[in-house]
Amino acid sequence: SQKIEQNSEALNIQEGKTATLTCNYTNYSPAYLQWYRQDPGRGPVFLLLIRENEKEKRKERLKVTFDTTLKQSLFHITASQPADSATYLCALYRGSTLGRLYFGRGTQLTVWP
Amino acid sequence: DAGVTQSPTHLIKTRGQQVTLRCSPKSGHDTVSWYQQALGQGPQFIFQYYEEEERQRGNFPDRFSGHQFPNYSSELNVNALLLGDSALYLCASSLGGFQNTEAFFGQGTRLTVV
Numbered sequence: 001s002q003k004i005e006q007n008s009e010a011l012n013i014q015e016g017k018t019a020t021l022t023c024n025y026t027n028y029s030p031a032y033l034q035w036y037r038q039d040p041g042r043g044p045v046f047l048l049l050i051r052e053n054e055k056e057k058r059k060e061r062l063k064v065t066f067d068t069t070l071k072q073s074l075f076h077i078t079a080s081q082p083a084d085s086a087t088y089l090c091a092l093y094r095g096s097t098l099g100r101l102y103f104g105r106g107t108q109l110t111v112w113p
Numbered sequence: 114d115a116g117v118t119q120s121p122t123h124l125i126k127t128r129g130q131q132v133t134l135r136c137s138p139k140s141g142h143d144t145v146s147w148y149q150q151a152l153g154q155g156p157q158f159i160f161q162y163y164e165e166e167e168r169q170r171g172n173f174p175d176r177f178s179g180h181q182f183p184n185y186s187s188e189l190n191v192n193a194l195l196l197g198d199s200a201l202y203l204c205a206s207s208l209g210g211f212q213n214t215e216a217f218f219g220q221g222t223r224l225t226v227v
Contacts (some may be wrong), residue, residue, distance in 0.1 A: 004155075009153075034216075041201075041220075041223070042221070043117075043203050043205075043218030043219050043221050044156070044203070044216075044218050046216065046217070049214065049215060089155055089156075091155075091216075100146065100158040100161060100169055101146075101156075101158065101205075101216060102158070103148075103155030103157070104155050105153065106155055
């Protein structure tokens with residue numbers, strides 16, 4: 001079965017620094033890898049999607065990389081702000097029709113002033 | 114444009130009871146997936162409905178069942194509730210059954226089984 005590991009349960013950084021979150025997967029190679037943000041008691045909100053043939057994607061202060069050889073994705077938030085504090089989830093989609101998302105357990109990011 | 118809406122937002126049930134959760138997908142979406150998220154864990158796929166049929170199922174017992182209506186809204190039913198069923202239940206909608214684009218999630222239903 002697909003296994004997704006997010007490197008740490010919690011990450012604490014100072015405002016203005018770059019946060020780097022890691023997502024490692026085993027077994028099947030995903031066709032797409034997605035990152036979501038989840039605030040307490042709320043549903044996940046989509047942030048970025050990267051395809052297996054893409055190396056990097058950017059959106060404002062967010063950047064995601066995808067290394068299919070290492071079976072790893074890195075998610076970066078530059079110039080982090082306290083408002084970025086949340087849990088960030090990595091999700092894989094294998095590309096089959098009517099496919100499902102496989103989620104990691106998430107990394108809780110806290111940005112302190 | 115309304116996003117994904119779920120009801121109720123919170124629910125307390127007694128062990129052994131049955132519960133029904135409801136989901137209305139984002140306008141224009143025809144596919145609904147249900148996820149269970151235990152505290153401190155990532156969402157786990159329960160099943161997916163497309164064209165009013167269950168098209169894919171995760172590793173959940175038959176106590177978990179669902180339905181999709183012609184207007185694409187969906188229900189999740191759980192019978193014989195166990196304490197371990199306490200979780201946040203999330204509904205996600207998409208178009209055409211694919212997940213190669215973003216999934217839109219509702220705010221979830223917090224189910225507590227006592």
